[in-house]
Amino acid sequence: MSVTLRPAARAQAVPEDPIARLPAVVLGLCLALGAVLFWVPLRGVDMDGVDGYGLISVLPVPTLLGAGVLALTFVASLSLRRPVPVLLGAQIVVTVVALHTLAQVLEPVARFPTVWQHAGFIEYITRTGTVGISLDARFSWAAFFGMVGFLTEAVGLDDPGQVYKWAPLALQLLYLLPMALIVRVMKANWRAKWFAVWLFPVANWVGQDYLAPQAFGYLVYLFFLAVLLTWFRPKVLRTRKAGKRGTGTEPGPLYRFLFGPKTPGEEPVREVGARERSLLVLLLVVLLVVGTASHQLTPYLLIASAAALALVGRNELRALPVIGGVVYLGWISFMAYGYWGPDPAGTLFAGGGNPLQTFLASTTGRISPSEQLAQIQTARILLVLVLMALTAIGLLRRRLRGIDDRVAFVLLVVPLSSFGLQSYGGEIALRTYLFMLPGAVFLAAYAFFPDPRPVPVVKSVPRRQRLRRLLPGVVAGSFALLLMGGFLTVRYGNEAFEQVRAGELKAFDAMIDDSKGRPITLVWVSGEIVTVPEAASQTPQGPWGYRYFERFHWLRVEFAQDPWAANLSRQPPVPLTAEQQRSRRPTVEEVLARMRSQPGTYLYQSRTNDTYQTLNFGLAPDWGERLMREIDASPDFTKVFGDGDASVYKLAEPGPPPAPDPPPARLTIGVSNWTPAGLIYLPVLIGVLTARELRRIRLSPERYARLRPYTVIAVPLFIGFVAIVVERFLTLKGPLP
Known part of the structure; x- marks a missing residue:
């Protein structure tokens, strides 16, 4: 039996011309070329050559070219007539792997000293089965550490070092899952959506994706937004209708721009059954509880975002911020009593109440005296300014098209309120930028592709119009190159003192073995100029306390001889000259006196801490080596460990053994009458x-x-x-x- 097809049916039955798929195939080959150029030359990188500019100072030129090819290939894919999801998704994954595993491939152990401090918290919880709230404030938000400890014990991991090392890659890939839900909420063309998703990991150079409560809390934050925006926006989105001036005159352009009728910048809400919506409500409450129990800052952003979205009519769960506030307040009052109980005013409100001062202290106030490191820190500020400028342009271009992007705008501006909280150790600006990214990447993508629906491709168009259509892609490609290069520069700009060497871990093992279970007082050398003793760093830059966290105590050796002692005694202190700054270093006598002040002391020195003191406080590059040579020549010290990465010394004539420490305070909620x-x-x-x-x-x-x-x-x-x-x-x- 023969079947006669209609013209439309015949058109559907004809297979697609293979030539039409040729651009996507070529772009796929370019993706493979970029990956090869990026990875293959890394085999010859010498990490000992990293200077104040960070990892960019030793990266081969082909690797940088490969990064550029990855960026341009993705932008070129946005010029196709229709999206090729497999190609676009592969490009995003390859970019994430390239950018966020670069240091992990080049370094033998997990980077960031803080990772190993968190390893110490996890080891303490799994070994003792409890938390030590008197040891560190982070034990008052120990849910994340307990979860990781439980999982490592459950799967039988004796050495979770590889988990710590590759956690950033896993987290960055997990971040893409809620972003895929959020991107479907936005009313934008496919080019803007895919570009926003690509921008998210490339603009995320903050470095808060290591194994930490902040990284986990950020994942909770993204999933919270994804669920809330996907299923709990009102079915009928309220937006501005034509305003009434009451003057009888025709409204002007500015009035129409600000108050004229607008189209919602979000797609209609997805419909699900009542049972599914009930489960999703319970999931949101669970996310609030988990986020609150894991991190100090994240629950505030969860509550503030839910409240702001409800205020602008994009969240129908109006009591959700109240639930979050009750959970947060309850955790602070009961479970975090060990954090605020001894000194409520000095802990809960430290650095709060002065947003401008907090902002300046966490941005320009962190500029290093080292010229190289200062340029990296300035580049971070410039990258943020460029991205924020694009968000303003994107918001303006969409507004001119009559689109009300209130969700993206809320996600962008709500995190700015964090500056009114604690200074967060001077890092609140970085954390604020991190939480602004979900809104910023959409508005930045709209700067290049503002139309809510893709512009139809017409084969025959005037040359001038054709060039005009190519312009957004050319500008987007230039920005993509800038952002890719900026990521490689600023993300790993601190690598000279953020990498952890295997010898440093061995140095702490040597102290633990030599102390035979007794408390350890670790003496270390700091070049920090201290005018407020309480604000001084109490620990060296390194993987301190990654085992037996509770046994370590810390003693700083500060530079106290002339001319800086007299200089610092002035109020306000006179800045040191460059020569005075570079010539500072303690004497062997000062180190010896510090070690004799308490029993059970060990002197710790490492290349990482020496470099940190040099780049952040202006010391001479060889100050640590000169000091160690003098200590090696002194008969008052005995070397416990040394391998070129780190050294440990103890007194040749040790004093009496230190008395055992009292057990750390366990979890307590404090009991009042009520x-x-x-x-x-x-x-x-x-x-x-x-x-x-x-x-x-x-x-x-x-x-x-x-x-x-x-x-x-x-x-x-x-x-x-x-x-x-x-x-x-x-x-x-x-x-x-």
């Missing part, structure tokens, strides 16, 4: 508020009056809970029990 009532109010209040939101999603807006019984129960519970928190804060002060 604490038992608070422990009852907290779960009941969270349950009532959650039940209220579960009921809300099953009601239409005109039936919200049925939520009043939940409100009647929740309000007195909330007032009582807040009163209990205040009572605890006012009465539970002083040292930990």
Whole structure:
């Protein structure tokens, strides 16, 4: 039996011309070429040659060319007539792997000294089965450390070093999953969406993707936004309609731009069943709890984002910020009592209340005296300014097209409120930029591709119009090259003192073995000019405490001889000259006196800490080597360990053994008169508020009056809970029990 096809059916049955797939095939080959150029030359890189410019100072030119090919290939893929998801997805994955595993491939152990400090927290929890809240403030938010410890024990990992090393790659790939959900919310053409997803890992040079509560909290934050924006925006998106001036005159262009009718910048909400939406509400509450228990800053951003989205009509779960606030307040009051109990004013509010000062201290205030490192730090600021300028351009171009991008705008500006919180050890600007990225990458992509729907491709167009259509791709390619080069420069700009050498780990092992279970007082040399002793660094740059964290104590050796001692005694201190700065180093007598001040001391020296002191405090590059030569020649010291990466010394005539340390304070919530009532109010209040939101999603807006019984129960519970928190804060002060 023969079948006659209609013209339309015949057109659908004809296979696609292979020539039409040729550009995608060529771009795939270019992707492979870029990957080969990037990776193959890395075999000859000498990490000992890294200077103040970081990893960029030793990267081969072919590797840099390969990075450029990866960037231009992706932008060229955006010029295709229609998207090729396999090609675009492969390009993003290859780019993530290239950029975020570069140092891991070149270095033998996990980078970042902080990773190994976190390893110490995990080792302590798995070994003791508890937390030591008197050892470190981070033990008050120990859920992440406990989770990692449980997983490593469950799978039988005796040495989780490889997990620490490759965690950044795993986390960066996981970040793409919630971004894939968020990108489907935005009303934009496919070029803008794919470019935004590519920008996200390339603009994320902050370096907070190592195995840390912040990295895990950021993943929680992204999934929280993805679920909230995908399924809990109102079905009918409210946007600005034509305004009424009441003057009888025709509104001008500025009025129409600001207050004229706009189209929502988001697609309609996805419809799911009531049961699925109920489970998603419970998931959001769980994410709030997990984020709160894992990190100090993340829960604030979860709450603030949910509140801001509700305020602009893009979050129908209006009580979700209240639930988050109750969870956050309850954790601070009860579980983090060990953090604030001894000194509430000096911990909870340290550095807060002065956003401008906090902003300056965490940006320009962190510029190093080292010319090379200062250029890297300045480049970071310039990259942020370029990206923020593009977000403004993208917002303007979309606004001129009558599109209201309030979700992207909220995600961009809400993190700025973090500057009113703690200074976060001078890192709040980096953390703020990190949380701004989900909104920034969309608005930056709109700067090049602002139209909500792709412009149709017409084969026959005037030459001038053809060049005009090519212009966004050319400009986007230039920006992609700038961002790719900027990433390689600033992401690894601190590699001279952020890499961890195997010898440093062995040095701490040597101290642990030699001390035979006794407390260890580690003496180290610091070149930091200290005017406020409380603000001085208390530990060296290195993987300190990655095992037996609780046994270590720290003693700084500060440079106290003329001319800087007299100089620092002035108020305000007079800046040291460059020659004075470079000539500073302690004498053997100062080190010896410091070690004799306490029993059980070890002197620790490492190339990483020496480089850190040189680049951040202006010391001579060979100051550490000269000091160690003098110590080696002194009969008062005995070398415990030394391999070129690190050295450990102890006194040739050790004093009496140190007394055993008292056991660290374990988890305590503190008990006031009203604490038992608070422990009852907290779960009941969270349950009532959650039940209220579960009921809300099953009601239409005109039936919200049925939520009043939940409100009647929740309000007195909330007032009582807040009163209990205040009572605890006012009465539970002083040292930990």
